[in-house]
Amino acid sequence: MLMSENRVVITGVGLVTPIGTGTDVFWDSAVRGENGVRPLELFDPSEYRTKTGGEVRDFKAEDHLSEEDINRMGRSGQFAVAATRMALNDSALKVSEENGYRIGVSMGTTMGEPQILEKAVHIKYDSGSEQIPQNLPRQYPCASIPANIARVFKIKGPNIIIPTACAAGNYAIGYAFDQIQLNKADVMIAGGSDPFSGIAFTGFNRLLATTPDICRPFDLNRSGMAVSEGAGIVIIERLSHALARGASIYAEILGYGLGCDAYKMTIPDPTGSGGIIALKRAIKNSGIAPDEIDYISAHGTGTKENDKSETLIVKEVLGEKARTTPVSSIKSMIGHTMGAASAIEAAACALMIKNGVILPTINYSDPDPDCDLDYVPNRSRSTDLETVVSNAYAFAGNTSSLVLRKFKG
Amino acid sequence: MQSKRIVITDVGTISSLGTGFESLNEAMTRTPQKSTVKDYDFHQLENDIECYSIKDYDPVQILGKKGLRNKDFSTKILLGTIQTGFEEILSNTDEYNKPGISIGTAFGSIQSIGDFLSDSIISGVNSVNPQLFANTVINSPTGNANIRFNSKNLSSTIASGFNAGIDSLIYSYNYLRKNYIQNIIAGGLEEISYYALLGLLRSGMLSNSGDPRPFAADANGVIMGEACALFLMESEESARERGANIIAEIAGTASSFDPQTAQNGKSDGESGAFAIKTALEEAEIDADAIDFIASGANGNPKCDKFEAAAIKKVMDTKTPVTAYKMFTGECYGASGAMNVACALSDLKNKKISGKAKPYQTIDDIPLVFEPQYKESTYALVTSFSCEGNCSVVILKNVN
Numbered sequence: 001m002l003m004s005e006n007r008v009v010i011t012g013v014g015l016v017t018p019i020g021t022g023t024d025v026f027w028d029s030a031v032r033g034e035n036g037v038r039p040l041e042l043f044d045p046s047e048y049r050t051k052t053g054g055e056v057r058d059f060k061a062e063d064h065l066s067e068e069d070i071n072r073m074g075r076s077g078q079f080a081v082a083a084t085r086m087a088l089n090d091s092a093l094k095v096s097e098e099n100g101y102r103i104g105v106s107m108g109t110t111m112g113e114p115q116i117l118e119k120a121v122h123i124k125y126d127s128g129s130e131q132i133p134q135n136l137p138r139q140y141p142c143a144s145i146p147a148n149i150a151r152v153f154k155i156k157g158p159n160i161i162i163p164t165a166c167a168a169g170n171y172a173i174g175y176a177f178d179q180i181q182l183n184k185a186d187v188m189i190a191g192g193s194d195p196f197s198g199i200a201f202t203g204f205n206r207l208l209a210t211t212p213d214i215c216r217p218f219d220l221n222r223s224g225m226a227v228s229e230g231a232g233i234v235i236i237e238r239l240s241h242a243l244a245r246g247a248s249i250y251a252e253i254l255g256y257g258l259g260c261d262a263y264k265m266t267i268p269d270p271t272g273s274g275g276i277i278a279l280k281r282a283i284k285n286s287g288i289a290p291d292e293i294d295y296i297s298a299h300g301t302g303t304k305e306n307d308k309s310e311t312l313i314v315k316e317v318l319g320e321k322a323r324t325t326p327v328s329s330i331k332s333m334i335g336h337t338m339g340a341a342s343a344i345e346a347a348a349c350a351l352m353i354k355n356g357v358i359l360p361t362i363n364y365s366d367p368d369p370d371c372d373l374d375y376v377p378n379r380s381r382s383t384d385l386e387t388v389v390s391n392a393y394a395f396a397g398n399t400s401s402l403v404l405r406k407f408k409g
Numbered sequence: 410m411q412s413k414r415i416v417i418t419d420v421g422t423i424s425s426l427g428t429g430f431e432s433l434n435e436a437m438t439r440t441p442q443k444s445t446v447k448d449y450d451f452h453q454l455e456n457d458i459e460c461y462s463i464k465d466y467d468p469v470q471i472l473g474k475k476g477l478r479n480k481d482f483s484t485k486i487l488l489g490t491i492q493t494g495f496e497e498i499l500s501n502t503d504e505y506n507k508p509g510i511s512i513g514t515a516f517g518s519i520q521s522i523g524d525f526l527s528d529s530i531i532s533g534v535n536s537v538n539p540q541l542f543a544n545t546v547i548n549s550p551t552g553n554a555n556i557r558f559n560s561k562n563l564s565s566t567i568a569s570g571f572n573a574g575i576d577s578l579i580y581s582y583n584y585l586r587k588n589y590i591q592n593i594i595a596g597g598l599e600e601i602s603y604y605a606l607l608g609l610l611r612s613g614m615l616s617n618s619g620d621p622r623p624f625a626a627d628a629n630g631v632i633m634g635e636a637c638a639l640f641l642m643e644s645e646e647s648a649r650e651r652g653a654n655i656i657a658e659i660a661g662t663a664s665s666f667d668p669q670t671a672q673n674g675k676s677d678g679e680s681g682a683f684a685i686k687t688a689l690e691e692a693e694i695d696a697d698a699i700d701f702i703a704s705g706a707n708g709n710p711k712c713d714k715f716e717a718a719a720i721k722k723v724m725d726t727k728t729p730v731t732a733y734k735m736f737t738g739e740c741y742g743a744s745g746a747m748n749v750a751c752a753l754s755d756l757k758n759k760k761i762s763g764k765a766k767p768y769q770t771i772d773d774i775p776l777v778f779e780p781q782y783k784e785s786t787y788a789l790v791t792s793f794s795c796e797g798n799c800s801v802v803i804l805k806n807v808n
Contacts, residue, residue: 101665101680121523129611137607137612141568143515150668156665159665162565182587198529202534260564262555262556262564263556266543396543
């Protein structure tokens with residue numbers, strides 16, 4: 001067992017998702033198996049083959065941010081700051097002059113603030129580039145997301161964003177974990193954020209990767225992913241620091257592993273090579289054996305290629321134990337929130353460990369011979385969870401696995 | 410684990426200073442040459458904007474035709490830099506032991522994203538080329554490099570604005586200290602793009618005199634550059650085992666954030682000073698051991714004032730300060746990495762570079778205007794952004 005100086009725990013969670021803003025709302029909806037993939041309302045899909053997606057409809061920026069802050073940032077930043085506020089409150093962590101340098105921010109995203117660029121390009125074509133508001137360009141670079149978090153909460157420690165597409169949340173949490181273990185910080189605000197992106201919706205439509213209706217991960221009739229939006233933040237903290245201030249602990253982070261398919265930009269390696277590397281490394285770095293894993297939160301996008309490849313990865317690494325290990329995808333409920341996905345899934349894993357409930361894969365009806373594991377179909381399942389893995393993969397071949405464990409003092 | 414030493418054993422660059430580290434060494438003895446964006450067919454911009462662009466780089470000559478179709482210029486710069494800088498280690502290792510790749514960028518694929526958007530507006534959303542969608546993710550160049558060079562070990566992209574290039578080195582330094590993998594090709598990448606220039610123009614950050622004057626009391630903005638600078642990073646043990654030439658050690662790193670700079674651009678430099686002090690502590694040296702400071706100053710008055718205040722709080726007032734952006738322009742996500750490459754060049758060539766007609770500096774910063782010839786052991790490389798990021802790397806000359 002590691003000394004408490006090197007152990008890292010999750011002490012707070014903040015969520016903005018298509019099935020609810022706020023941890024309690026999200027959890028209640030997820031346990032019920034609510035479908036957040038619906039006909040789009042905030043984005044006009046009339047020209048597209050697909051007309052559904054995941055939108056965060058209950059998000060009111062003014063509930064979480066000042067008017068000045070709302071005007072200073074795009075929707076991604078607004079999600080991220082709102083989720084951070086929730087997570088800090090949940091963790092009961094106060095940022096002060098004394099601890100500001102020992103708290104950092106590590107975020108992930110796929111496209112940062114795409115709506116800002118979309119707005120600027122539309123203005124350019126409609127009215128000319130000279131009509132682009134002067135304050136708009138500075139809102140675009142994705143560095144503005146962690147910068148806005150640090151600015152609003154006066155956080156002075158390390159500040160980074162890792163835009164490794166749909167695996168970005170895991171990368172950001174992994175980096176935050178290392179920052180604490182290397183004694184660069186005592187607390188890290190880590191997660192991911194992405195708003196609904198017209199670029200992503202257009203691109204995935206043109207690749208025929210989007211489902212025309214609902215998201216059915218691992219099902220024989222799965223028809224693609226659902227473009228979605230959201231943010232997930234976890235407060236991760238040195239165990240000794242958390243214990244000293246009497247923080248409530250969701251779970252311990254044991255470690256993570258990264259890899260790369262190095263195969264194609266838009267298609268996962270059918271042999272799962274990168275995912276196998278990441279999962280094996282996560283297990284090794286966490287000091288556990290494969291048969292200790294009680295549950296896997298799948299990347300599970302609902303595309304033919306991903307779900308088949310991910311099933312292979314789990315079977316290759318877990319061996320016979322794969323047959324009895326529950327694997328589920330909450331993307332069936334919230335869609336694919338891009339760079340926020342694995343951060344939301346990590347937060348969901350922490351909640352599953354704390355509450356002793358596995359969230360389901362909804363919309364599952366017909367088993368696929370190529371996807372022959374226990375996908376926790378349609379209903380959540382009560383069970384004691386000790387060790388949990390969260391997988392996340394991405395465009396460009398990024399692969400990652402994160403290992404969480406029930407906290408034991 | 411904490412005491413593991415991380416070294417740089419190879420350098421690759423493509424920039425306005427040429428292709429390769431030797432070209433960079435040679436170019437830093439000459440007066441920098443600017444060009445204008447009209448050379449680039451950025452006809453939508455009304456102004457002829459001066460910049461430091463990459464010239465004389467032919468991707469096909471270095472990479473061949475195969476695999477370049479549908480790749481954007483950022484990707485082609487990155488692939489060319491890796492091909493020319495790290496061919497030996499890439500060709501002598503199997504796919505599971507090739508170096509990982511970690512790339513910093515500020516704007517990433519903004520040109521590709523903008524073009525994809527424009528195409529969807531002009532041609533309609535159902536007519537855009539789906540093959541070009543892959544270029545729109547910010548990690549696209551890095552992923553393309555992993556695919557081209559068949560590296561499965563690591564694919565990371567860092568996008569912390571001006572600081573991305575240096576933060577990529579810090580990321581890799583930490584990753585190697587955790588012993589996750591053996592070696593990483595790390596650095597920064599940025600292309601001059603219509604959308605980046607348009608953004609700088611609209612936000613009033615470009616110099617209206619076309620003259621980059623880092624730390625100048627009367628500076629009026631930046632001149633954009635483009636570059637890719639990469640380093641092979643590994644543990645000292647790994648380098649010695651394989652008989653690699655050690656160019657320098659990364660003796661210390663640190664990063665911090667200044668909320669005040671982010672809020673209103675008014676900073677007392679305390680957060681930047683904290684990053685410098687923390688890096689010095691990690692390197693286990695005092696401030697007076699630093700032979701020169703490779704600053705990130707670029708001619709943006711707010712940024713430069715912030716950096717000057719941080720330097721003044723910690724460093725000896727006589728320690729020479731360079732601003733390599735006199736030579737390269739503001740290369741954004743590549744600039745921190747370019748500063749490291751230029752500092753390595755100066756360490757190697759026993760000099761501290763500068764190339765400008767002297768002018769009055771903010772807080773009397775002792776800026777180097779003409780080359781100073783001296784042997785140095787420690788260089789402090791700083792990168793402080795207008796968004797509040799403060800990143801510091803200390804290089805130690807081990808030769």
